[in-house]
Amino acid sequence: MAALFRWLRRNVVVIAGLLTLAYLLLPNVVVTVFSFNKPKGRFNYSWQEFSLDAWKDPCGVADMCGSLSLSLQIATWATIGATVLGTMIAFALVRYRFRARGAINSLIFLPMAMPEVVMAASLLTLFLNMGAQLGFWTVLIAHIMFCLSFVVTAVKARVMSMDPRLEQAAQDLYAGPVQTFLRVTLPIAAPGIAAGALLAFALSFDDFIITNFNAGSTVTFPMFVWGSAQRGTPVQINVIGTAMFLVAVLLVLSGMLIGKRRNKQSR
């Protein structure tokens, strides 16, 4: 008994940490389990019986897969836009000394420190004042705007830890500026850019608040889920949720494995 207590005391952090991890993953487990449910009513909130129906026919709900593909399109374009613009800003901020650096740093920081609903409402005010048609383009503009800061932060962290002497060495070996950038700078910065892009994709794909304000009658996947909470959630939503979680785990794990192998090779 005393030994048990001693063991508990020594591992109290581990136990508490694992409990938090369980709290974090519990909804994912519930989503997965209920993707095999066959609900009797419109709402998929209580367990009825096991069924593979939803997995066999993931697009069997009207409009759901359309909203999903729309979200994927928006997320792809927003990722490309935010990553290109953000990487350029990050390089400028780390590599050059110029006036207004402080002001630009705060302009980058503010969107991350502002409640989403404030940004969403103010952007809608702008669009209404300009008489813009709400839809795909206004959503894309908004997504690039709020993803930008996160990309800048991710890329900046990586570029800052880069040794500038590597580039000088390349130039000493008669590499031109373009060659230096493509063969030395970009490969070293790539993990930071990839992390920023991944973050932008996840943020854009999952955004509800800003999209809800600026989408007009366009329905993205999070908006479809939101609507379904009132009308009744189809089981297929759980299938998509489960699949997204699995894809994310596999993607990140394989990314880590590739990174590990590369590190070993370069040593």
Added chain:
Amino acid sequence: MTTVTDAPPPTAPAPEEPPARKPRKRGRLVPYWLLLPGILWLIVFFALPLVYQASTSVQTGSLEEGFKVTWHFATYWDALTDYWPQFLRSVLYAGAATVLCLLLGYPLAYLIAFRAGRWRNVILVLVIAPFFTSFLIRTLAWKTILADGGPVVGALNSLHVLDVTSWLGVTAGDRVLATPLAVICGLTYNFLPFMILPLYTSLERIDGRLHEAAGDLYAKPSTTFRKVTFPLSMPGVVSGTLLTFIPAAGDYVNADLLGSTDTRMVGNVIQTQFLRILDYPTAAALSFILMAAILFMVTFYIRKSGTEDLV
């Protein structure tokens, strides 16, 4: 850096012919060209909208007749007197969620940083992966978990936890759904990764030899934590609490999905005013008050915690 050293020294006499001057001028402009598109985007779609919103908040009128700037500051006063309960709730719920995130997140961050060994990457993936699953789907799952008569409510009931929380006023009878507790639980859950990741980064930077040194000096593990580990993790604590509190205070999804009309937060009011009632001046004034309140609290907090170089 390289472009700066490449530029001809400024003391050299400027030659008349353009080819010699051109590269230097172009080199100086490079950062501005790099910044231009992104910064322009932020100015037009982030800063300018805030200006528009400020002007909207002092307008009067209606949708049919149109809105005019009349410097009607009374909107702010009306918004505050009408919706102070929702403001108060936002601060209380977000504050409670932030404290819970810190209490729950710290052990996990500590576990990943010092005790996980080769499981470190796997646990990190499990913390990040929910980011990629729609948070709305996961929040809806809490409806199932906290359902009336479900296992969680049953367990809390038999442990008499719900008696205590009902006495505190965060639950009602033997229900958890549609009470403040459910909203706080959802907020805590949704913003927990934003607490864990900064905590982990700052804990990971701590040199393990400091712990050994503390132990060599006969410090108990609890003393080591209190005097060495926790103070060194303060940057993570500060940025984690900010990253949790700010979005939680503006959130309206949790209050909508897991709460009731009695748990509406200021985000819900802004959303309703803007998208359903179409009372733009009130909505704009409300979101300005929210922004100002958060800026004020954050500045005060950063001053107090003494980590101004955080940003």
